[in-house]
Amino acid sequence: MAGRITPAEGRYGGRTADERRAERRERFLQAGLDLFGSRDGPGYRAAKVADVSRAAGLSTRQFYEEFRTLEDLLAELHLYVNDAAERAVLATLPQVEHLDDPIERYTRLFRAYAAGITADPRHTRIAFVEIIGVSPRLDRQRLDRRARWIDFLCEQGAAAAARGEIAPGDFRVTATAFIGAVNGLMHDWAVGWVDATLDEIVEELLQMLLARIHTISA
Structure with a gap:
């Protein structure tokens, strides 16, 4: 008709x-x-x-x-959980940009990231466990997302140096080492290789970051 x-x-x-x-x-x-x-x-x-x-x-x-394959579904979920963590950090950023203390600023930013990536345990496992070693395509996607976090930390370091809070320099090695520690420890905790609470894991990673910032700012 x-x-x-x-x-x-x-x-x-x-x-x-x-x-x-x-x-x-x-x-x-x-x-x-x-x-x-x-x-x-x-x-x-x-x-x-x-x-x-x-x-x-x-x-x-x-x-x-x-979806063409299950891998496509996993790829979308991986982006979804990373986007959730990124939104949590970006929502916190305007609240801390005025702080004079880089230690306090990094503390609040990392806690926002940790809350975003671990609020749902399923997110944690997909971000740090299920995505590993699936295919070259997903390895690239995973590394691309790691690179975004590294760039973010470098930008925050450069901004702190411009304000005179820490010594100027190339923060990429520090940022890369820290993001590697986050991925490694979160993976081992999620699969049960590390006997610790989530709060203990977050605190350990935070202290690693703050110790390095304290060294740079000394």
């Missing part, structure tokens, strides 16, 4: 096709978060498309309408 709007193009149940597709994609993401990131889940390497589809309450056909 001329002018007829099909359910795929128009509204169905009060929602547009784009809204329904966004909901499906969100359900797959939540299912992937549960299966890949939960301690009692199979993890990325043991999960199947059928498992994710069943957990999402959707079909495998619908999965392939959203």
